[in-house]
Amino acid sequence: MQQLNCRSGARGPLRIAAGCSPRPRRAHAFSPNPFNPSLSSLATSPLRPGRLSRSTGLQSRLIPAGLPDPLAVGLFFAPGFAALVYAYFRGKGNLTDGLSRLLTEISQGYFQPDVGGKNIPVAQGELSDLAGDQPLFKALYQWFIESGGVYKLVFGPKAFIVVSDPVVVRHLLKDNAFNYDKGVLAEILEPIMGRGLIPADLDTWRVRRRAVVPAFHRQYYDAMVTMFGRCADRSSDKLQALVEKGQVGLGGRVVDMESEFLSLGLDIIGLGVFNYDFGSITSESPVIKAVYGVLKEAEHRSTFYLPYWNLPLADVLVPRQAKFRRDLRVINDCLDDLIRKAQETRVEEDAEALQNRDYSKLRDPSLLRFLVDMRGEDVTNKQLRDDLMTMLIAGHETTAAVLTWALYCLMQSPAALERVLREVDGVERGGNPQGETVADLEACKGDPLGESLRMYPQPPILIRRALGEDVLPGGLRGDPAGYPIGTGADLFISVWNLHRSPYLWKDPDTFRPDRFFESYSNPDFEGKWAGAYAVSGGAALYPNEVGSDFAFIPFGGGARKCVGDQFAMFEATVALAVLLRRFSFALEGPPEKVGMATGATIHTANGLMVRVSRRTPPPPPPAPAAGSPREEQLPRQPVAA
Numbered sequence: 209m210q211q212l213n214c215r216s217g218a219r220g221p222l223r224i225a226a227g228c229s230p231r232p233r234r235a236h237a238f239s240p241n242p243f244n245p246s247l248s249s250l251a252t253s254p255l256r257p258g259r260l261s262r263s264t265g266l267q268s269r270l271i272p273a274g275l276p277d278p279l280a281v282g283l284f285f286a287p288g289f290a291a292l293v294y295a296y297f298r299g300k301g302n303l304t305d306g307l308s309r310l311l312t313e314i315s316q317g318y319f320q321p322d323v324g325g326k327n328i329p330v331a332q333g334e335l336s337d338l339a340g341d342q343p344l345f346k347a348l349y350q351w352f353i354e355s356g357g358v359y360k361l362v363f364g365p366k367a368f369i370v371v372s373d374p375v376v377v378r379h380l381l382k383d384n385a386f387n388y389d390k391g392v393l394a395e396i397l398e399p400i401m402g403r404g405l406i407p408a409d410l411d412t413w414r415v416r417r418r419a420v421v422p423a424f425h426r427q428y429y430d431a432m433v434t435m436f437g438r439c440a441d442r443s444s445d446k447l448q449a450l451v452e453k454g455q456v457g458l459g460g461r462v463v464d465m466e467s468e469f470l471s472l473g474l475d476i477i478g479l480g481v482f483n484y485d486f487g488s489i490t491s492e493s494p495v496i497k498a499v500y501g502v503l504k505e506a507e508h509r510s511t512f513y514l515p516y517w518n519l520p521l522a523d524v525l526v527p528r529q530a531k532f533r534r535d536l537r538v539i540n541d542c543l544d545d546l547i548r549k550a551q552e553t554r555v556e557e558d559a560e561a562l563q564n565r566d567y568s569k570l571r572d573p574s575l576l577r578f579l580v581d582m583r584g585e586d587v588t589n590k591q592l593r594d595d596l597m598t599m600l601i602a603g604h605e606t607t608a609a610v611l612t613w614a615l616y617c618l619m620q621s622p623a624a625l626e627r628v629l630r631e632v633d634g635v636e637r638g639g640n641p642q643g644e645t646v647a648d649l650e651a652c653k654g655d656p657l658g659e660s661l662r663m664y665p666q667p668p669i670l671i672r673r674a675l676g677e678d679v680l681p682g683g684l685r686g687d688p689a690g691y692p693i694g695t696g697a698d699l700f701i702s703v704w705n706l707h708r709s710p711y712l713w714k715d716p717d718t719f720r721p722d723r724f725f726e727s728y729s730n731p732d733f734e735g736k737w738a739g740a741y742a743v744s745g746g747a748a749l750y751p752n753e754v755g756s757d758f759a760f761i762p763f764g765g766g767a768r769k770c771v772g773d774q775f776a777m778f779e780a781t782v783a784l785a786v787l788l789r790r791f792s793f794a795l796e797g798p799p800e801k802v803g804m805a806t807g808a809t810i811h812t813a814n815g816l817m818v819r820v821s822r823r824t825p826p827p828p829p830p831a832p833a834a835g836s837p838r839e840e841q842l843p844r845q846p847v848a849a
């Protein structure tokens with residue numbers, strides 16, 4: 209573990225401390241973008257020890273909202289040149305650090321609005337200290353161990369409060385959830401998702417959430433599970449063909465399974481959300497290319513320092529912005545066409561009648577159909593498009609990433625894999641899981657999938673911005689008086705830290721699906737954290753934030769919790785079951801070679817290269833006698849208390 213020096217009120221040439229920015233909507237030009245705070249594109253030197261101090265809590269605004277654009281543009285570019293000079297004359301020669309130091313001095317000199325958080329410990333250092341070879345969410349872990357569950361991370365004139373404590377997370381996501389919006393994340397996503405659920409302002413969110421949630425109902429899931437099986441069969445057939453080509457003398461064929469899961473995820477989300485078959489498992493099309501282009505751009509924006517997309521004439525002057533616009537147009541045209549067709553065939557009914565339609569006979573069971581047919585929902589086409597785009601993006605990479613890391617973990621854990629195989633061979637009885645069987649699969653109830661989501665949360669960081677003043681609870685060993693923060697304070701909820709916290713989990717870095725059958729508590733919380741009780745095998749579909757009192761938040765929690773959680777868990781379960789039954793997977797090369805990179809989700813740095821070979825499943829065991837406990841058939845390894 210890297211050592212960090214603590215000192216109070218550090219000042220001097222290396223210091224970059226400033227404070228939280230109060231919503232500089234127009235140009236928070238120099239804030240690193242935390243949607244994916246890897247900063248890898250900025251890093252020019254390896255991670256070095258940073259310094260921690262108690263903050264003076266200076267808050268800054270770089271460019272006040274309301275400035276005319278030409279001035280904003282001038283302010284936007286000028287510091288870049290100045291930073292070059294500054295970095296040069298301060299003898300460091302690192303543009304990023306020079307820029308950051310310069311901004312600190314400017315912000316401390318001229319812009320010091322107060323958004324609170326004065327008593328929160330501050331992590332300080334060069335920007336390059338915070339980056340390096342590893343993604344930033346991993347660097348955040350080191351500061352967490354040093355400075356506790358609430359600390360401030362400062363970049364130039366911006367600061368983010370990093371939260372890794374379940375007591376504080378519960379406060380942010382549940383107890384005082386409506387005091388927060390998505391802040392910087394919404395600013396990045398708004399050009400793509402408009403006012404879809406993720407970036408939506410609270411008023412829009414309330415209306416759309418009420419409309420969208422009923423669309424995820426029992427019959428819909430049954431239809432989806434059948435569709436998941438069909439798409440997984442397509443993936444299987446493709447793998448089968450690849451394996452047959454490479455089988456002779458090689459013991460299998462090396463395939464990038466991450467890429468296969470991305471294709472599978474895209475086809476599934478297209479069919480489930482707007483009944484559009486991308487067919488990406490087997491082909492390429494302009495729409496698929498455009499979707500990947502937009503996803504890539506979203507990711508790039510999340511790692512880039514300057515919001516070039518807000519600049520006047522960016523569409524003309526910045527080639528990637530021009531490409532982004534073209535890609536967005538292709539997708540929007542496709543979505544508009546689907547929406548138009550759905551509008552033309554609209555049959556209005558109330559939500560209950562819609563849920564009781566016979567989904568086994570529906571040609572279009574999609575969410576779009578439901579949303580268009582809902583009585584009284586005079587929603588604009590633009591809003592519908594925003595909703596669909598949001599779900600397309602939110603539901604694609606996330607599930608693919610879960611499958612990628614679940615397979616990665618299972619390939620290295622023969623005992624866990626063996627248990628999953630016994631189950632999929634037994635429960636499926638030769639066919640794909642259907643609506644009634646899928647929830648019986650322990651894999652679905654979360655053991656391996658839940659455990660891989662614990663180790664590789666998607667996304668690894670949630671983002672919030674305070675809409676009003678608040679006092680964050682102190683949490684474990686924090687300030688007992690709590691931490692007052694003001695309007696505009698930006699927060700990272702580090703799901704990675706929470707899920708790997710040594711205060712919340714036994715062996716946090718070990719893949720151990722059985723952990724969800726155990727209970728865990730920590731008296732150091734002095735009753736403020738209820739602990740995690742055994743959740744698997746119970747009524748919950750998967751281990752979740754309720755059973756862990758916000759120590760485990762794979763789908764967030766509270767009002768803004770993921771609407772697609774069950775969709776995703778069913779999808780991942782079916783895909784895993786279908787593929788594991790037909791194929792054997794072995795990691796090609798050492799696990800470290802896989803590496804980690806982060807965008808909106810954690811993906812591999814080098815692909816998940818896997819040797820795939822055919823597997824002959826054993827004959828299914830006899831059906832269990834009515835009422836016999838499942839546990840007898842599926843003995844589990846004993847788990848240490």
Ligand code: HEM
Pocket residue numbers: 405406417598599600602603604606607610666667670671761762763764765767768769770771772773775776777
């Ligand atoms: C394993 C897959 C998935 C994971 C890990 C995941 C994770 C999450 C998380 C953590 C949030 C909360 C974000 C926050 O609080 O800032 C969220 C929100 C959301 N997710 Fe998912 N998600 C997944 C799949 C899906 C799918 C399949 C869909 C759609 C079909 C979806 C749609 C959404 C939407 C619309 C929101 C915003 C909810 C709101 O603000 O009301 N997600 N997701």
